[in-house]
Amino acid sequence: MSEFPVVSTGEHVTRQVLADHPDLMVVAFRFGATGAEGALHNHPHVQSTFVKEGRFRFTVDGEVTEVGPGDSFVVASNVVHGCVCLEPGLLVDCFTPRRDDFL
Template sequence: MTTFPAVPADPGVTRQVLADSPELMVVAFTFEAGAEGKLHNHVHVQSTYVEAGRFVFTVAGEEREVGPGDSFVIPSDAIHGCRCLEPGKLIDCFTPRRDDFL
């Protein structure tokens, strides 16, 4: 079993790979209040679970506020990003694995 370090992702955001295989990857993102996950897209299908904090997510042009216990799926190639309202942590799963995170 490999242990991955937490690394900077965006200002005020760290990323840590928790588990991976070629078919699936689980990643924790920790956010400071006000930090942003910039708008982006990728071929991977992504599921997001809000472990803690409050966020405003934009997915394919639609905004919604989410908090602890909320989860949703982001389709392949959908433009998405978020803004952290209260310090928190997101648990994201990607299929297939995000090799750019290794």
């Protein structure tokens, strides 16, 4: 069980750090309702995303893709990305280096 709190990041969206090290961080994002959004954004960290549950429409560098359970992908540093929840679920993201802004 994670020692980190569950943090609201938007309507029907929460984030919880699961593990961290200066070089790597694992974070769970729970989307509790259809239409919940992970707003378009970018950051200097390389990010991998694994879809544990649910369905999502991701936009990565202007390209739109629908993903579901078992899908995974990598977002390069500083690439604009975001998602819309199509079916409630859970994303597990890894960031390198660690997202200090999440601590």
